[in-house]
Amino acid sequence: MQGPTRIAYAANRHAPIALVGATATVALMYAATPWLITPIAERYNVSEGAVGAVSVAQVGAFAAANFVLPRLFAPNGRILRLSALGLLVLNLLSTIPSIFGVLVALRLIAGFAAGAMTWLAWSDAMKERTSMAAIASTGPITVLVGAPLLALLAAEGDRAVYLALAAVTVPAVAFGATISGERRTRGLVSRSRSNRVLLAALAATTLFGSALFINETIIARDIHGISSFAASIAFSLNAAGGLLGARLASKHKRPGWWIASIGPAAVMTAFGPPAFFFIGLTWWGFAFWMGIPGVLVMLTDRSLKPSERAGDAQGLMAVGRAIGPILGGAFVDLGSLTALAVISGVGLTGSGATVIGVQEGREMLPPTDARTV
DSSP states (O other): OOHHHHHHTTTOTTOOHHHHHHHHHHHHHHHTHHHHHHHHHHHHTOOTTTTHHHHHHHHHHHHHHHHHHHHHOOOOHHHHHHHHHHHHHHHHHTTSOOSHHHHHHHHHHHHHHHHHHHHHHHHHHTTOHHHHHHHHHHHHHHHHHHHHHHHHHHTTOHHHHHHHHHHHTHHHHHSOOOOOOOOOOGGGSOOOHHHHHHHHHHHHHHHHHHHHHTTHHHHHHHTSOOOHHHHHHHHHHHHHHHHHHHHHGGGOSOHHHHHHHHHHHHHHTTSSSHHHHHHHHHHHHHHHHHHHHHHHHHHHHTSSSTTTTHHHHHHHHHHHHHHHHHHHHHHHHHTOHHHHHHHHHHHHHHHHHHHHHHHHHHHHSOOSOTTTO
16 A cells, blocks of 8 residues: 555655655545444444544544644654554554453554654645645545555454554654654744634534544445445545645645535535435545645745644644544434535535635735734
């Protein structure tokens, strides 16, 4: 699964294999979430909605890592290797417990390790806009290849998935990376008000998106009668759309419109014929990666240093991903999948509209000081 991600980085000769492996590992870990819902529910005898606690713990710790670590440490390669090693061990340990609470605790720590890896990868990428396109494309390529394999492995149980996740962590452990940067301090952060609004919009995007996205396998099964393997093709199409979007993101300057368009696509996955499920997920991936890199560029435009908001952006997006499964799990247990799709769609469109408003506001009032506008 690591091979295709290396191709994505070929244009950036300075990209270490360790960062490639780290980015791909984290992407695959979160791509596995929808496929783990049913196996974990069956193994631990809990409801599918309750399995959302695993995602909440994992992503909540991911968010904490992105907020805390930049304020305590300067980016460096030693943290990357230690985090990758920890994640490898935790993935192996996740195959052992027979008590659901123990699994949740293990995935919480795993989420912190994954958050550290993502903070370092994006801190490095946000220094160069060409690098941002490369790292943005790594996740979609990994999921494109990995989604069908995850579906097949999940049929054998959650242990098989966690063993696979441990295996793909090896390159991030084996190869070193030279990473440099400064520890986050109050004086190194701009006071841009619009940046705070953009960070809130990113959090809302992932909140409403994750509430629905992690339950798309259930929608495929219960609403459309689609098999797990066929659903995995839709997730691969989502990743393929994301790859194309990541590559084209730098060609436009209106990210808010793309994010707003995810709303109708999300609603489409739960309504109409099965073909709508495939179309909606494909557009979702394309529009998401057409929009998110552009929002990150908007953050750097009002930052004192390009990477100052890397941790905050990833952290708040992770907060959204942590809260989203709680919302989604409640609707799943109530059997209200279509209502969940509508609420998520409205929220996603509203997030995009917020980004549009910030961009238009900046254009109407050109900034004179990146600290405040």
